[in-house]
Amino acid sequence: MRLLQFSYSPFAAKVRYCLALKQLDYELVEIPYTQRAELVKVSGGIGVPVLVDGATVVTDSPRITAYLETKGGPSLRAHPLATVLEQWADNWFEETAFRLACPGLEDRIGNEQGEEARLMFRLVKERRYGAGCIAAWRADQSKYAEETKAMLEPIVKAVQASGFVVGDSVSVADAAVAGQLHMIESALPGWVEANGLLSLSLRALRESVGVRAP
Ligand SMILES: N[C@@H](CCC(=O)N[C@@H](CS)C(=O)NCC(=O)O)C(=O)O
Numbered sequence: 001m002r003l004l005q006f007s008y009s010p011f012a013a014k015v016r017y018c019l020a021l022k023q024l025d026y027e028l029v030e031i032p033y034t035q036r037a038e039l040v041k042v043s044g045g046i047g048v049p050v051l052v053d054g055a056t057v058v059t060d061s062p063r064i065t066a067y068l069e070t071k072g073g074p075s076l077r078a079h080p081l082a083t084v085l086e087q088w089a090d091n092w093f094e095e096t097a098f099r100l101a102c103p104g105l106e107d108r109i110g111n112e113q114g115e116e117a118r119l120m121f122r123l124v125k126e127r128r129y130g131a132g133c134i135a136a137w138r139a140d141q142s143k144y145a146e147e148t149k150a151m152l153e154p155i156v157k158a159v160q161a162s163g164f165v166v167g168d169s170v171s172v173a174d175a176a177v178a179g180q181l182h183m184i185e186s187a188l189p190g191w192v193e194a195n196g197l198l199s200l201s202l203r204a205l206r207e208s209v210g211v212r213a214p
Pocket residue numbers: 006008009010011046047048049059060061062090124
């Protein structure tokens with residue numbers, strides 16, 4: 001299998017965690033932000049993540065994690081609420097986490113991939129959220145940091161009580177929350193640990209299988 005991704009993507013990170021938990025081999029293909037020819041050719045779109053398994057191409061991370069259930073390894077959706085919490089992390093929580101992360105992601109993409117990539121990143125976000133959105137989120141960073149922590153409070157309590165986001169074993173919900181923290185960490189290195197949230201980030205998994213932190 002091949003996974004096409006942007007390294008910061010929370011959804012790609014979620015899929016990587018699921019692949020690792022299921023001990024499935026795959027090749028990671030990093031797509032440069034301004035060079036998407038391969039992505040378009042393979043998927044017909046410009047978004048990540050995309051999973052390629054032989055002739056099968058799967059887009060949209062919840063569909064990818066569902067597909068991975070058919071590929072063996074331990075189930076990551078044994079608990080009936082695991083996929084509900086995956087959707088919470090992917091959508092509801094991501095709306096806030098993304099606003100916290102976005103300014104740092106813009107800076108990082110610019111530093112690593114150059115001015116064209118930085119401008120394209122900004123354009124993509126401004127087309128969706130309006131002109132000046134990243135600058136506004138930058139100015140409101142402490143507000144989004146507080147909102148992010150508040151949203152995670154019940155998740156922290158659940159993990160403290162049972163070790164997992166839901167149920168008594170690791171699930172796609174843990175991977176989805178950890179994926180969002182990966183995005184925040186990509187943007188704001190050290191923020192996750194400084195705010196006592198490392199317990200939510202599948203640290204043991206990262207250390208044992210070498211998934212890129214967090
Ligand atoms: N619902 C999709 C969302 C995927 C998504 O939003 N991907 C972002 C990266 S995190 C993307 O490809 N954005 C296009 C861009 O930045 O040009 C999923 O779960 O896979």
